[in-house]
Amino acid sequence: MRTAEWNSSSSVLERAALILGAFQVQDRTLGVSELARRTGLAKSTVSRLTTELVRLQYLERHGQSLRLGLALFELGQLAATPKELRRRAIAFMADLRNATGQTIHLALLDGTEVVYIEILRGKGTPPLPSRVGGRLPAHATAVGKAMLAFSAPEVLDQVIAGGLPRVGPDTITDEAALRKALAEIAADGVAYERNESAPDSFCAASPVLDAGGALVAALSVSAKVGHLDVHRVAPAVRTAALALGRQLPRNSVLAEG
Amino acid sequence: MRTAEWNSSSSVLERAALILGAFQVQDRTLGVSELARRTGLAKSTVSRLTTELVRLQYLERHGQSLRLGLALFELGQLAATPKELRRRAIAFMADLRNATGQTIHLALLDGTEVVYIEILRGKGTPPLPSRVGGRLPAHATAVGKAMLAFSAPEVLDQVIAGGLPRVGPDTITDEAALRKALAEIAADGVAYERNESAPDSFCAASPVLDAGGALVAALSVSAKVGHLDVHRVAPAVRTAALALGRQLPRNSVLAEG
């Protein structure tokens, strides 16, 4: 063994997950050597594991290039939390889109990041960088701030410990500013975001709490700056989020325990 | 995915895949003992593996109940073949829906089964049993027959070897009848299905071949019997499938190698 990165990965599963996790949005396909480089595993190990993953249809291979496989697609469609949330939220999201004409996001909080579960694009509003299954730091998005404002304090501590990386031109990178913003959001029930997740972004979000008051997710309306009337949109998002939450039983499909 | 082969499972990955694969549509959650029963693994093994899978976010746990986790959802969204196919097909599918008002399916062939990649539901047509990520025996569906008719003979042999299980009232369960039907489909470029995948189902499908003539997927229009004018729909599906195929480069996103 060489000096080895503090490769504390002991189990096979962890190595396999490392390999699968090495695939990013922009990677159409990866090769064995590239995977070995990204994961820090030996090339022979990657070769063996990928062979097995291909057999299980977790990966597909075409010549030398590997891509994520059908089995993952199928399992992904069965993942309970997103599936359930989607099913229950879709009508409210459609209403929101009808009412605003803009793009609607449904996201949940995972650690210090938000994960987008469903997106309904507004009719004349093409290219937002958000993607179903995509992640963004919570503190840089309206949905993220909406959820942070209704989370346990440790969650916020963790976010702050992460260093508040800058994502857009006006991302909040200061702890005090973030705490202040979250306090306002906790009072209002609505979070805003302007040029924080990307240039020209504008967004209003509201948290979705289940019948027991536990945080489950967040809904948002997004647009380019100037294309949105805040005073008309905020109550709409808020009421949609409240209505959705009222339909979620206590202890329902909570994302983070 | 029926990997219920008895004891050929040696690797950890295979055991883990067995566990993940044990989750079905109707299972909201499963427990350790139930998983052990379904997979044939020792309870202690399942307990250890699930603990690890939870750590990797491939599973979530709430109390004693386990469900498929967020990581799978995310990976599923990145799976290259479905993602690419969806992206390129979505406009043609929307056109088809506009033209027919009915539900449009996009599926690909995996072994002896079809897997639904995308579904656009018609406006007044609610409850079809199909599901994105869902599977059905190829010989019992229009999309399946459309693809079988343009596949290598070994694929058909495999399907026949599987015994042509009955799925709907009029599923083709006879080898000769299936071969005859496929020959017609190969000539026409369109496959039909009536009461074969479910009672009252009616469906017209056409294969999607890439620029090199290789089979990639299939498109279909589905409805309840009587709600569809065959002579108007068949050319529409056919042309949509041809148009989509023409946009797919040779050796593009083939599902099965």
Next chain:
DNA sequence: TCATGCGTACCGCTGAATGGAACAGCTCGT
């Protein structure tokens, strides 16, 4: 031609994974 990239195969060593058994906690039915 050699240099450098790729992916695969080999193989001795080792420690990670296995599964039976024992345990702890819960909800029944009586």
Next chain:
DNA sequence: ACGAGCTGTTCCATTCAGCGGTACGCATGA
């Protein structure tokens, strides 16, 4: 109250599956 039967977890000696350094075959392209 009790035991039966279920749940999930922990322990531990055994062993074999996976590890990774090395070598190899095959494409590139300089």
